Amino acid sequence: MNKQDFKFFIGIDLSKRFFDVAIIDNDRTTSYVFENTRKGANAFIRLLKNQKIPLSNTLICMEHTGVYGKILITKLVEKQASFCVEMPIQITKSIGVVRGKSDRVDAKRIAIYASKNHKELELYRPMPEILEKVKILLKIRRKLVNTRADVNKYPNELELFSPELGKLAKRNLKKINKNLNDEINRIEAEIKKLVLSDDKLNKTVGLVTSVTGIGQITALHFTIFTNFFTRYDNPKQLACYSGVVPFEYTSGESIHRKSRVHPMANRTLKKHLHMSALAAINHDPDIRTYFLRKVEEGKNKMLIVNNVRNKLVHRICAVVKRQKPYVKTIS
Incomplete structure (x- = not known):
């Protein structure tokens, strides 16, 4: 400002x-x-x-x-x-x-x-129309995905205790599931069409998805919430906003709690980063080696996963800053 x-x-x-x-x-x-x-x-x-x-x-x-x-x-x-x-x-x-x-x-x-x-406040910067459109479609997609999960929760639980009744419930929900899946696929196709229609958005999504573990939906959420990565000056700020930076919680000699991530964060980004971190652990050799090494050292698995989420944020910011896709190191 x-x-x-x-x-x-x-x-x-x-x-x-x-x-x-x-x-x-x-x-x-x-x-x-x-x-x-x-x-x-x-x-x-x-x-x-x-x-x-x-x-x-x-x-x-x-x-x-x-x-x-x-x-x-x-x-x-x-x-x-x-x-x-x-x-x-x-x-x-x-x-x-x-x-x-x-x-x-x-x-x-x-x-x-x-x-x-007023000297510390940031002036509003309007979001490009293309991001506004994608944002609306992502919100609709999220509601459809949540609805599908809610619809299938009861018959899945019912089948554990009464297989026949569970099958009855699933059979009667089959058409609803098909309609929901068709709509989700249609929305995703519409999103893909919008991404391909805008050179800047298409390039940004391509750069972010070059990071192993990051899918198109996650890349789009990052692009929207950061307004083409212009809202944050460095990866640490974005990592903090995404809820993956642990903060110290001590006071004097009496209070010594474990460092924790703060609940005031973007929960959507945090959720997508969690799934991306699990994918990276399975498919990125460097991250998998890091994960297994830390497990052998006796580190808490959720702490390690959070560290992986932090690494992914730094990689995303690096590829966007350099405007070059992420390249895996060959060991």
Whole structure:
């Protein structure tokens, strides 16, 4: 972010139907409410113009609320406004102990958060349309895969204790399973078509999947969550975001707990990295040798798997930075 001195700080609390706005001008704070529609977004921009609040020296901050922020974010990008979209827990933790809650108060707290931390905040960078499309399809695919798993969970358990009843359940779910499999295959074909239609995305996915153990779906998730690997300066930051970096937990002489990964991480990336690590252990000679050596040394297997996940993140970042596919070492 440019370390410019913003004169105005605006906090926005978004909900499905409305968004509350708090504007800090020196020590004065004013509050407004708009409909969360295109009409409301236009009214917000008009208000700033009428109040003589130029977007050029105004920082707008809002919480990440998924689809609820789409309309307003699109308008702010169109107007080339300086704004940031922060995770709610980041704002909540920075505020400290609070009493009471309302949308109006939350908007004011977000504005105060922006005014205090503006030099460290990262300005919003819009995601390319191709990534937005792939992101939607991946989300649909994930829901279909989860539905398929839920549908098959009961008959699989039933078959363990009553084979005949289990077969009956599976027979009646056969058509549903076929439809789910067909839809998943169709979505994956649509994703593949989108990847091939964009040179940059196709090249990035090709580089990432050159790392043994990383499949196309995992590569796409990394590309989307990092916005073409532009959100993180080094592999350690990305590894931390992916939930594979253990943190020390000690205090004085009385508290000495094992180092653990923090629960506040991207769980989707962590899950995909876990499956990739298991694949790498089976198919990458170097990683398999490393895994077996550590097992012989008596290391905890989950700790070793986590180390492999960390290695994969570093390899992914290396191939993207060098723009060259990963090459296995021949021993």
